[in-house]
Amino acid sequence: MKKLLIALAASAAAIVASSGAMAQDKMKACFIYVGPIGDFGWSYQHHQGALEMQKALGGEEKVEIAYLESVPEGADAERAITNFARSGCKIIFTTSFGYMDATNAVAAKFPDIKFEHATGFKRDTENVSTYNSKFHEGRYVQGVIAAKMSQKGVAGYIASFPIPEVVMGINAFVLGAQSVNPDFKVKVVWANTWFDPGKEADAAKALLDQGVDVITQHTDSTAPMQVAAERKVKAFGQASDMIKFGPETQLTAIVDDWGPYYTERVKALMDGTYKQIDIWGGMKEGHVVMAPYLNMPDDVKKAAEEVQAKITDGSFNPFTGPIKKQDGSEWLAAGAVAPDGELLGLNFYVNGVDDQLPKN
Amino acid sequence: MFESILLTIATAATPLLIAAIGELVVERSGVLNLGVEGMMLMGAVTGFGAALATGNPWIGVLAAIVVGALFSLLFGFLALTLATNQVATGLALTLLGIGLSGMIGTAFIGQPGVKLTAIYIPGLTDLPMGRFFFGQDPLFYISILLVAAVGWFLFRTRAGLTLRSIGDSHTAAHALGIKVIPIRYAAVAFGGACAGLAGAQMSLVYTSQWIENMTAGRGWIALALVVFASWRPWRVLLGAYLFGAITIAQLHVQALSVNDIPVASGAMWIVSESGRWLLGLLKSVPAQFLSSLPYLATVVVLVLISRNRRMTLINTPASLGKPFVPDR
Numbered sequence: 170m171k172k173l174l175i176a177l178a179a180s181a182a183a184i185v186a187s188s189g190a191m192a193q194d195k196m197k198a199c200f201i202y203v204g205p206i207g208d209f210g211w212s213y214q215h216h217q218g219a220l221e222m223q224k225a226l227g228g229e230e231k232v233e234i235a236y237l238e239s240v241p242e243g244a245d246a247e248r249a250i251t252n253f254a255r256s257g258c259k260i261i262f263t264t265s266f267g268y269m270d271a272t273n274a275v276a277a278k279f280p281d282i283k284f285e286h287a288t289g290f291k292r293d294t295e296n297v298s299t300y301n302s303k304f305h306e307g308r309y310v311q312g313v314i315a316a317k318m319s320q321k322g323v324a325g326y327i328a329s330f331p332i333p334e335v336v337m338g339i340n341a342f343v344l345g346a347q348s349v350n351p352d353f354k355v356k357v358v359w360a361n362t363w364f365d366p367g368k369e370a371d372a373a374k375a376l377l378d379q380g381v382d383v384i385t386q387h388t389d390s391t392a393p394m395q396v397a398a399e400r401k402v403k404a405f406g407q408a409s410d411m412i413k414f415g416p417e418t419q420l421t422a423i424v425d426d427w428g429p430y431y432t433e434r435v436k437a438l439m440d441g442t443y444k445q446i447d448i449w450g451g452m453k454e455g456h457v458v459m460a461p462y463l464n465m466p467d468d469v470k471k472a473a474e475e476v477q478a479k480i481t482d483g484s485f486n487p488f489t490g491p492i493k494k495q496d497g498s499e500w501l502a503a504g505a506v507a508p509d510g511e512l513l514g515l516n517f518y519v520n521g522v523d524d525q526l527p528k529n
Numbered sequence: 530m531f532e533s534i535l536l537t538i539a540t541a542a543t544p545l546l547i548a549a550i551g552e553l554v555v556e557r558s559g560v561l562n563l564g565v566e567g568m569m570l571m572g573a574v575t576g577f578g579a580a581l582a583t584g585n586p587w588i589g590v591l592a593a594i595v596v597g598a599l600f601s602l603l604f605g606f607l608a609l610t611l612a613t614n615q616v617a618t619g620l621a622l623t624l625l626g627i628g629l630s631g632m633i634g635t636a637f638i639g640q641p642g643v644k645l646t647a648i649y650i651p652g653l654t655d656l657p658m659g660r661f662f663f664g665q666d667p668l669f670y671i672s673i674l675l676v677a678a679v680g681w682f683l684f685r686t687r688a689g690l691t692l693r694s695i696g697d698s699h700t701a702a703h704a705l706g707i708k709v710i711p712i713r714y715a716a717v718a719f720g721g722a723c724a725g726l727a728g729a730q731m732s733l734v735y736t737s738q739w740i741e742n743m744t745a746g747r748g749w750i751a752l753a754l755v756v757f758a759s760w761r762p763w764r765v766l767l768g769a770y771l772f773g774a775i776t777i778a779q780l781h782v783q784a785l786s787v788n789d790i791p792v793a794s795g796a797m798w799i800v801s802e803s804g805r806w807l808l809g810l811l812k813s814v815p816a817q818f819l820s821s822l823p824y825l826a827t828v829v830v831l832v833l834i835s836r837n838r839r840m841t842l843i844n845t846p847a848s849l850g851k852p853f854v855p856d857r
Contacts, residue, residue, distance in 0.1 A: 205631055207638045207741035325784065331816075358783045359816035365745035366736040367541065368776070374537045375780035378530050379789065390743075392736040395641070414641050414738065523786045527815040 199258035200236040203265035210389030210408040215264045218427030225432045242267025250275040303451030305341035307423035309487035312345020315383045316353045317469040325376030326357045327386040331527045333515040340519045341487045357524035366392040410460040422460035452481040493520040542773030544727040546672045548751035549765045551723020558716035559696035559848035563619025566748025567626020572597040572728025574630040577739040586645040597725015598718045605717040612852040631741040642737035666734045680762035696846030699853040759844040772823045779819040782811045
């Protein structure tokens with residue numbers, strides 16, 4: 170049934186696309202999303218980036234946008250991407266890790282079309298670029314704030330799946346917190362879902378019942394923020410600025426801002442300066458943006474801004490030694506910086522995480 | 530902390546309970562409506578929208594009930610009047626509900642909603658355990674009343690007997706002059722209303738927000754609970770709370786650290802040590818496994834219940850899922 174829907178959606182998009190293909194000089198950028206654009210999280214932010222790009226480059230008259238939502242990762246994705254490639258798209262953004270093989274397979278068949286794959290690492294042909302963001306930089310700043318705000322020295326962390334991206338975030342948060350309070354502890358609850366508002370709320374309640382007094386999340390809904398607001402503790406937003414859901418609760422949020430990158434890439438294609446790249450951008454590149462620092466004393470705000478400034482100008486990397494692994498063995502010697510390749514495959518905790526990492 | 534955990538369990542169990550008790554009535558009348566998830570989503574989005582527009586959560590609750598019932602009548606028209614395949618029609622209703630609610634809800638994304646607040650009775654709510662018995666949101670009490678009312682209706686009233694007779698043999702009931710189709714319409718609408726209410730609980734109580742697909746599969750759990758309960762109302766209550774309790778308990782196991790349990794001395798030493806040992810054992814199990822525990826428990830209980838085949842057959846509506854076409 171789902172396949173049928175995808176096929177229908179894809180053909181509908183193809184019809185829309187073919188009517189637009191008449192005007193040859195018009196740029197057409199296409200997006201494949203893994204979730205609904207109404208998730209107020211991952212896919213929502215990608216779509217906001219797409220809309221921002223369209224606006225920045227002259228609106229609908231100059232740039233046409235097409236997108237498919239809730240495309241399953243795997244074989245269906247290849248069909249959806251192929252349909253886009255045939256319908257006049259000049260650049261196709263595939264915005265989830267699971268589209269990696271499908272993107273490369275289709276790219277090999279359409280050498281004249283540019284493909285951009287988010288969070289992946291395969292670039293089999295010259296027309297495939299990859300892009301990702303260093304969200305852990307934001308999590309380090311959150312850790313600093315959490316340690317300064319927490320009375321009890323324990324934070325709650327609602328996690329999704331034990332993949333490197335999430336483990337990296339937990340570690341960065343702990344390191345940030347321990348830079349302020351070396352005894353700081355983090356309790357982790359795995360929700361085993363990216364998206365289930367009810368379960369995320371339950372996880373937040375469980376953590377609060379066990380005495381944590383600040384909450385952060387690596388799941389996509391605003392539910393934990395609302396629970397924190399009800400219980401009058403502080404929390405951090407995820408993916409989007411969630412201040413509306415906790416006006417007196419949200420300390421800050423990591424906002425995924427894809428707009429500048431999309432604008433830059435599509436503009437380069439229009440100007441003829443487009444080149445294949447592999448970018449892992451962070452605060453420096455403007456990919457990771459922090460929502461305004463609110464609901465905290467001025468000295469905490471100042472400390473957070475200082476750390477953010479140091480990460481932004483490149484003088485500080487959150488994963489700088491000495492860092493010990495959870496079991497007490499040494500990971501990074503004093504002054505050593507973790508190489509990107511090791512971070513992208515991270516599968517262990519640093520010292521101070523009050524949890525056993527589930528194995529894949 | 531204990532009371533607080535109970536409150537969390539009640540909030541998690543209530544949408545399952547409300548949706549399942551509605552579906553139980555539908556299935557007792559011999560109709561299998563797999564559209565619970567879609568109807569819940571329609572209820573969630575209209576409930577959220579109506580509450581947001583008027584600022585009154587009760588208007589949201591009412592709107593969700595009405596829309597849930599109306600939406601289920603679409604299924605009723607196809608499956609009852611046109612006698613289409615009930616499984617396929619129910620699935621289609623769920624797919625339609627997911628898409629339609631997403632479209633209607635576009636304007637509500639990222640907007641904090643109106644919360645249906647918990648009741649407060651001076652004196653009673655402040656008692657020990659008072660927040661559980663006298664201080665929850667109104668839908669909690671409604672869900673318990675619904676179970677009692679459905680139990681009474683199905684097994685203590687003549688109308689309930691008629692409804693069950695249709696579920697067991699629609700041809701025999703038809704031969705006796707019972708109006709099979711209209712009664713089934715009523716049952717389907719009741720099921721839809723309950724699913725809508727369960728959806729409103731999600732978007733007005735559980736989490737006061739609207740996000741696409743926010744029920745995240747709870748409609749399917751509700752369907753499973755009906756079978757789990759072998760079509761007996763009070764067992765639905767048991768099933769929903771068992772499911773909720775295990776879901777919440779596994780989150781606590783994850784968050785609790787062995788060092789959080791103090792080492793007691795004297796006679797309590799055994800208790801605290803065994804508690805630490807048990808928690809250590811549970812924590813050595815991967816979180817993915819803990820997450821699947823509620824489902825696993827449901828399957829185990831289902832196996833235990835169905836060991837007595839004769840009792841299972843007595844409770845199962847014999848005409849369940851079969852389309853009824855009157856011969857004249």
